[in-house]
Amino acid sequence: MAETLYIPQTATRKEIYDSLLPQVEALISTETDTIANLANIVAVLKEAFGFFWVGFYMKKENQLVLGPFQGPIACTRINFDKGVCGYCYRTRETVIVPDVDKFPGHIACSSASKSEIVVPVFDHTGQVAMVLDVDSDELDDFSEVDKDGLEKMMLMLQKTFTI
Template identity: 60%
Template sequence: MAEELIIEEHTSKAEKYQSLIPQIEALVTGESDLTANLANIASALKYGMEFFWVGFYQVKEEQLVLGPFQGPIACTRIMKGKGVCGTSWAKGETIIVDNVDEFPGHIACSSASKSEIVLPAFKNEEVNLILDVDSDVLNHFDKVDREYLEKLMRIVEKLL
């Protein structure tokens, strides 16, 4: 098991992901506990990519329930179709929000969050959990984040 991540300074966002995702895959390989794996993934993303907040919400009894995360305290439960996470769950698709204040019905768990990317993971063709990544910078997320975080979610799906 790795004790630290190796991320080169002064590299592009894509290069950071290219370095980080294989390390995350190695970190979760051989570990069967979902909570432990999600906790390590959240930490690796937060510190490897220097995000403001990273966490998972699991679908439980028709709600998203807060799971492992890194960052300030967060909303505990989110209804389907509500906020960015609930909308991603309802639509079953990745959502990038350049300015959370402009997203209709945004749930402000932290006023410091400015932009967000939310991605679903599927089990048996149903959304099973959501990855929520926040930045304290406007317009932080782009197609590079989408591409690599969607690759990461395919790894997460194998853990479900």
């Protein structure tokens, strides 16, 4: 896959993920640069679903630090004990938040964000290397379909890097 992304226009979210997964695998499987792969994954998700904000926070020393993203300006650093990203990092599990205003300790980088899903990405030793953070400007925008699709995509990503 070069610069073309096929996104079915009259499909369910599951069908869109099913269409994107092999395309993302083709896109990142031959690229060894992690930042390039992160940037392309973010672009694919933003283009395919039109999410409000999509990006990665990478573990650096004792914080999560902003990596490639698309959307409005974002928080640059997140402590492991703060927000949805920190919670995902600590629990090592995908977190779906239907209403960010009801999540204790939510970090409001943008007041337009209404719901969120955060997926952990593990390194070759099994430690959380980064998290994928996806925000929507709609309440309750994420489901098990998103969890399944994004987790599959992050498993593909994990195979491409040795952070």
